[in-house]
Amino acid sequence: MTNLEVLTEYVSAFTHSLVEQGVKDVVISPGSRSTPLAYACMKQEGLTTYRQIDERSAAYFALGLTKASGKPVMLLCTSGTAAANYFPAIVEAYYARMPLFVVTADRPHELREVGAPQAIDQVHLFGGHVKWSTDLPMPETENQLAFLTRHLHRALQNALTNPKGPVHVNVPFREPLRIDFEQHYESNREISHFGGELTLSDDSSLFLQQLFKKEKGLLIVGEQTQKLPDEFWTFVEKLDWPVLADPLSNLRGNVPQSAKKFIIDSYDALLKSTQFKENVTPDVVIRVGPQPVSKPLSLFLAAIQPETYVVFDESPMLRDPQSVATHHIQATEHGLWQVPLESKPPNAYRKKWTQASRLYWQVVAKHCQNELDEGVLAKVLFDRLDQCDLIVGSSMPIRDVDTYFQATERDIMLYANRGANGIDGVVSTAFGVQAAKQRPAYLYIGDLSFLHDMNGLIASKMQETDLTIVIMNNDGGGIFSYLPQSQEERYFEELFGTPTGLTFSNAAKMYDAQYLVAETVEQFASALDEPKTASVKIVEVFTDRKNNVTTHRKLWSCFDEELAKQ
């Protein structure tokens, strides 16, 4: 075989093998060194290719794709700092446990660390923030396809083994960087895979059955990027415990009417109330998914130190930041819904939560008629959504979901980057989610986070999309006004507020996006109702950081007053 034939066969086997194993999407950034593999991706049947010029945005886009599709997604870039730009999204994917399959093209060994251009040390480039990393052999020798396909299998199954996460494959190429487009590839001796599952042990099942008999139990559900199965709802109804549903649990959309009373969507606000907290100390707490967003919930658990606090986590790296857990069940949570449940009398403890929650939403309804802040505006958005996905920023937006997003039967799925909670890459993740779901998506985001990943908008020039972006522009870092730093006036604006004075009408023009602006609830509502005339619609709302804090706090104290009257 000629060099060209060997190289062509190698990259064909590469992409073919990934597709065989379930990779459907690849996000490619332009570059020279990656040429043979980029060609193979374009040629490969069954692979959808996306392009992004900014590799940082590309990786966050891939993260959105994999989050929403539940499938591993391949990234491909050229050698040099291009690869380093993937790092933030890789870190996020590692903590969010998302299977990114990161492929970096590299220079051959004789051009590494010798002062050659665009050559950096890419071996283990992402350190401990990938689950596994390998440096592949040069595609220049015959008879290495069996190894190659099995090694890609190792990499991919590493990414897909629970807890999932990113892996990194570094591939050196020597010039000339081309393939023979006419060469036919016939796969041979590929490997098939049967995965195992971390099921509940008999011991843990019996243990859980005992716990379920308790009246004062709480089920906490953290982030779930895939909908929980139907048997979850049967289980919840039988269990009759309050289910504290994190904004990302995806238990606030698609909620069956009959199950609404179990879903406590207001616990973040409820647990701010001292009088409420005092009356709801649980005996048992069970958590699935990562630690919820809510700080009041974390403080509550740390304060009461529940006698039994069971955390489901498939990883030995138990997620328990307050060190409160008493039991770690290292198994998939799906076994939980199948634990046999005895029928029980109606649960007064659960009712206490449901009633407080109902009261909270009455207070919210009243509050929203009189007050105006980002949360109230957010509710206007939330109340309109159906048959769509909502991606929210990691800072104040996710907290406003906690405060203002009421459980609904409407079909809404929620996503955010809460693995490491960065404000970076959120725009790209939203485009990625939309690309995976192929239905309208909404991004609810602050001005700094939007600005940080404005390059995410490049996606709209590269592919079809349907995204509405709601920017809460409070000219700076809104969350800091809620933190103790805000009590110190010195340097507050320089270090925390960091106002840029930027607005985004011109950004919208640059990207041919529809643009609407709002300063009142009415303007905002009509901006949302305005028919969509472009693939990206931007609604920018100007708000005030200080006012947001006052108004949020007013809601919480109103609830406290109403509760006292009961």
Place this chain on the structure above:
Amino acid sequence: MTNLEVLTEYVSAFTHSLVEQGVKDVVISPGSRSTPLAYACMKQEGLTTYRQIDERSAAYFALGLTKASGKPVMLLCTSGTAAANYFPAIVEAYYARMPLFVVTADRPHELREVGAPQAIDQVHLFGGHVKWSTDLPMPETENQLAFLTRHLHRALQNALTNPKGPVHVNVPFREPLRIDFEQHYESNREISHFGGELTLSDDSSLFLQQLFKKEKGLLIVGEQTQKLPDEFWTFVEKLDWPVLADPLSNLRGNVPQSAKKFIIDSYDALLKSTQFKENVTPDVVIRVGPQPVSKPLSLFLAAIQPETYVVFDESPMLRDPQSVATHHIQATEHGLWQVPLESKPPNAYRKKWTQASRLYWQVVAKHCQNELDEGVLAKVLFDRLDQCDLIVGSSMPIRDVDTYFQATERDIMLYANRGANGIDGVVSTAFGVQAAKQRPAYLYIGDLSFLHDMNGLIASKMQETDLTIVIMNNDGGGIFSYLPQSQEERYFEELFGTPTGLTFSNAAKMYDAQYLVAETVEQFASALDEPKTASVKIVEVFTDRKNNVTTHRKLWSCFDEELAKQ
């Protein structure tokens, strides 16, 4: 001492000690965890603070600052993916050997790897791309200041020891995140530093003296971010060898009239000519600085395999990508200008280069009257510059400097990010250079590179600046049209051209920048001559990728024809 007192003293000692050791600038990105150190930076006398919301841009801005100032620059960010965003610029700084002092705030040990928000594994986060990395102790114990100041000394002197490079200091902070602004800090037992220098050994000096006697010698000067000293020019005049001056050697600006004949500023073009190459085989080549940009030069050296090819490199990691060097002098190049030189008869070999170079510039002058492409436009820009700095993109712009930037007495310094040659972060580096130099700066950049770091423009909203940005908008990746990939039409636009259709008038509006557009030489010249009315002036020129290649190649073949006539 109270915890507050201990923390205040710790961060005060931190910033005081860095300033004592020569740090003058810090670039801060907003965040909560870094609060105590951010306050200390704001308070610290002798420290200039810059702010950037996008950490990727912040790090590239710091890179520009350190490049142009020759001083180490501190970076400060909060915990989480914020730190990961520094990675591309850190990689660039590592290969460009620039002393970035990277400080990342971290969560305390009990919040690491336990599922806490915004906590990632920051220990050795940047792997092998920093020279050294340390995780500092919690600022909660008295009597650790002597250790702290010495450890910061170790970190900083690591960054400043040749070859210079980035270092990383990770600092954990526990809540509450505040300091006592009134607390006075008195430094005590700080450490003073006397650095050594890697001087020429007597052996190497004698060896060089012998080499200097040869007639057919070439001196190649790669990137120099600081001007070479005056004795360099005396040396060059006595040596009477052709000096091949890389665009980044900073030997094309501030050239004494009498020395112009020695500076060969056209070798990239000359060495494309087979007939020229055949007549100029050298016996000795000496290189200082990294490998030049020019590919023809690299190919020439690899082809002729000079009998003696001496490379100066302070690092054991000899930069010699073609493996052609015969001697490695591991010492600072400043000793070279002091090697005694005997007076010699006029050098016919040097004259051959000077004459060819003169002929080349005559051909360029004629070519520029008839033809229009990015290079010709670039020359219009270059010919106008004086008392300013020019920052150029790493892809085609730097190559157009090689082709079109003629050595001049005018005061121009040139900068580019050629450590790893990424197209990322260039806008920010330009703002950083301008901030360090405090005089007008020009950025000459392609559309993709500009787009990649559009967030660099945020700097213009945070501080005074004076930057003119010339964007060559050929709607995509121009350099690929020069590469073999362009001969394959399939997928060329999707993978390499990657046109976005974006133009930048609205980006200019968004950032209140002056904006001018040009499509002809005349329009371009008058856009440049238009008085500057804002701190950032953007001149966007629309060019054609295919035409650029044709026109560049025409220039080179014209030169070949003229040379044949001689």
